[in-house]
Amino acid sequence: MLADAFMLLHTDLPREAPGSDDTTREALRRLRPLLPAAPEVLDLGCGPGRQTLVLAEELATRVTAVDLHAPFLARLEAEAAARGLGHLVRTRCADFGALEEAPGSVDLLWSEGAIYLLGWAEGLRRWRPLLRPGGLMAVTEATWLTGSPPDKAAAFWREAYPTMGTIASNGAAARAAGFEVLDTFVLPESAWWDEYYAPLRARIESLRARAREDALLATAIAETEREISLYSRHGSSYGYVFYLLQSRGPGSSGALP
Template identity: 55%
Template sequence: MDFALFFELHHGLPRQGPGSDALTARALGIAAATGLLPHAPAILDAGCGPGRSALLLARETGGRVAAIDLHRPFLDELAARAASEGLADRIDPLAADMAAPPFPPGSFDLIWSEGAIYSIGFGTGLQAWRPLLKPAGLVAVTECAWLTDSPPAEALAFWNAEYPAMTTAEDNRRLAEAAGYRVIDSFTLPREAWWDEYYAPLEARIAEFRRRHAGDAAWAEVLDGSQREIDLHRRHGDSYGYVFLILARSRTGNPARPAVFEAGLE
């Protein structure tokens, strides 16, 4: 796939993955209810994309958000939006790898990541981020997971090709515990979180780009692949979904590498 075309297809969409401001706020409320977040917390948004979550976190907490991503246009978009919303002094967009964020240990009260940790592996990411947390630090993260023990063959074949490390929501809880966290709470994103601000606008964009790039084989590959994902969710979206997990850094224990569930990433 031509990833430059993929990013062009997605540029400027309301969201770059399933979610909503209401669901981000719901997870933030759960984190705040633990009593572990200080006033104006130090926050890392790992894999921030164009920064929809980072903006909400800065507004709602009064804290400072370090927002990291490897795609510079996303960071530029976030910087522009932060400036327009009067938040430029509290959001720091930075081109960095979320597998190895360039911050000293104990830098953050809260690490946030929506729709991004899959790119480095769920357990691997949690383990890499744990040292960056303060002793009472929290992580709020979404991960795609199977919601049934018997997924349809079509869905299984698709995700085995696209994300072979995808496992069940319960296995992800065990991965989090193995990486040195306590699971505070979790919830599954509802079906509308996939459609209202993600798949519906993306599907309209696909139709527009088919007309604009008719006869272009490289564009056809990108558009067909995105449409297949949308069609799959339309047929089998009840068998998998994103789960929001709110985690607390364990005070004791020696996190073990959770290889048992992530062998496919080696």
């Protein structure tokens, strides 16, 4: 299956989407004044868990990391133990679109590069009930940064993620789902090139010989190289955006200090 070829291509990558420890810390810095002393934190679609480790380290509180791919969770557990954070990181192999957490049990819901699997509006609809009144959500989402993207970028994302929105449209959807939009910021290009595409390119080269005998892997590599090439030419028209949201309800402040 082509999906298996893509999973092989992504094995042992530090991240499954653009991001960085610095951008995770920046989002947390902006939200921290609104958090309780020992928040209940849920990281959905955690992948290998780079952001999970940052959250556990910075907040010194337990973080529950959820993903459907068990090898990602095993890798996260090993890294957490190596960093002395094993007691703070709890993993769960589960579908983040159908969680069993009690409603209103989470103070901070985090998700980097994963909500697109549900779609922006649908993800917010499913996840908001997990938050306590005034609870916080930090989510990165692929987003148009212009209303008139180049034709090639528009065609690519029309196929890859047809519901991709703008900052304005995603903000409107968040408000319709019962959130206040506290802040947004665009991830820098380094979050794509240094943290995501550079390791991915190295992985491609390590599999290049194998792909000569594996048509599905060759297809996965070609599609990935097409994506990287597109970003190199048209990356200014789209990017990942951190959306910092607060569930409306008793105790919500509606603004960052």
